Amino acid sequence: MLRVDQVSAGYSGSRAVPRVVEEVTLRVDAGEIVGLVGESGCGKTTLARVITGLHRPHTGVVRFGGVDVHGLRGRELRAHRRQIQMVFQDPYLTLSPRQTARQAVAEPLHIHRIGDARSRAARVAELLDLVGLDPPAADRRPRDLSGGQRQRVAIARALALGPRLLVCDEPVTALDVSVQAKVLNLICDLRDHLGLACLFISHDLAVVRQLADRIAVMHQGRIVEQGATAQVTTAPRHPYTRTLLAAAPRM
Numbered sequence: 652m653l654r655v656d657q658v659s660a661g662y663s664g665s666r667a668v669p670r671v672v673e674e675v676t677l678r679v680d681a682g683e684i685v686g687l688v689g690e691s692g693c694g695k696t697t698l699a700r701v702i703t704g705l706h707r708p709h710t711g712v713v714r715f716g717g718v719d720v721h722g723l724r725g726r727e728l729r730a731h732r733r734q735i736q737m738v739f740q741d742p743y744l745t746l747s748p749r750q751t752a753r754q755a756v757a758e759p760l761h762i763h764r765i766g767d768a769r770s771r772a773a774r775v776a777e778l779l780d781l782v783g784l785d786p787p788a789a790d791r792r793p794r795d796l797s798g799g800q801r802q803r804v805a806i807a808r809a810l811a812l813g814p815r816l817l818v819c820d821e822p823v824t825a826l827d828v829s830v831q832a833k834v835l836n837l838i839c840d841l842r843d844h845l846g847l848a849c850l851f852i853s854h855d856l857a858v859v860r861q862l863a864d865r866i867a868v869m870h871q872g873r874i875v876e877q878g879a880t881a882q883v884t885t886a887p888r889h890p891y892t893r894t895l896l897a898a899a900p901r902m
């Protein structure tokens with residue numbers, strides 16, 4: 652479904668090294684959860700921005716459903732953007748302080764003129780139920796929600812347009828460990844119930860291995876190792892993966 656092929660990217664405007672992302676090749680298949688793990692500054696968010704079409708690579712191609720993401724314009728680009736949605740570490744980036752949870756989730760449906768008022772309200776209720784938001788919280792604004800609830804609302808909003816891939820960039824990093832586990836369970840449930848694929852980004856291998864089918868390890872802009880979660884976490888091939896494992900608490 653998602654194919655990242657030999658992608659290099661940076662911010663200098665020139666194609667010269669050093670680049671932030673170097674020759675990354677990665678895939679996410681339908682219904683699969685792929686973990687992307689690496690230390691702060693290694694290029695994870697930059698790669699996520701390239702994948703979602705927000706940042707243009709210097710070289711290489713990103714294909715989604717066989718289509719070159721960076722070759723799209725206008726209506727095609729907007730249609731494509733519905734298929735890949737992002738969830739960020741800080742839900743305040745996606746949620747307006749003035750909107751209630753219900754309004755925030757309804758907004759993408761409004762913008763894309765999907766359904767009428769009644770069907771939109773029903774869809775919003777269904778989405779809030781899907782992410783497990785308590786009904787009384789639906790009419791609260793972000794500052795009156797807990798961190799875990801805010802992230803559930805951000806996820807419901809990301810799901811509103813029926814994406815096929817969720818790119819989650821450190822979605823649980825700011826949450827307590829017990830709340831983290833619940834949000835990770837939610838992402839697994841969404842995969843099981845909706846067949847939703849996920850690229851799950853974290854600096855924390857202990858988090859990633861709880862939910863990923865496969866793990867890609869990023870170091871200084873390169874993927875140094877990728878494989879099935881069990882293989883990467885029990886028989887790592889790259890010294891950097893061993894360093895990450897040594898730093899990760901045992902689950």
Ligand SMILES: Nc1ncnc2c1ncn2[C@@H]1O[C@H](COP(=O)(O)OP(=O)(O)OP(=O)(O)O)[C@@H](O)[C@H]1O
Pocket residue numbers: 662671689690691692693694695696697698854
């Ligand atoms: N807009 C920008 N302009 C210039 N350099 C940038 C920009 N955004 C990121 N960088 C640089 O690119 C490198 C990779 O940053 P990136 O945000 O992709 O890392 P990351 O792996 O997501 O880190 P973190 O785990 O801290 O979120 C860093 O050296 C960063 O300073």
Ligand SMILES: [Mg+2]
Pocket residue numbers: 695696697820
């Ligand atoms: Mg980042």
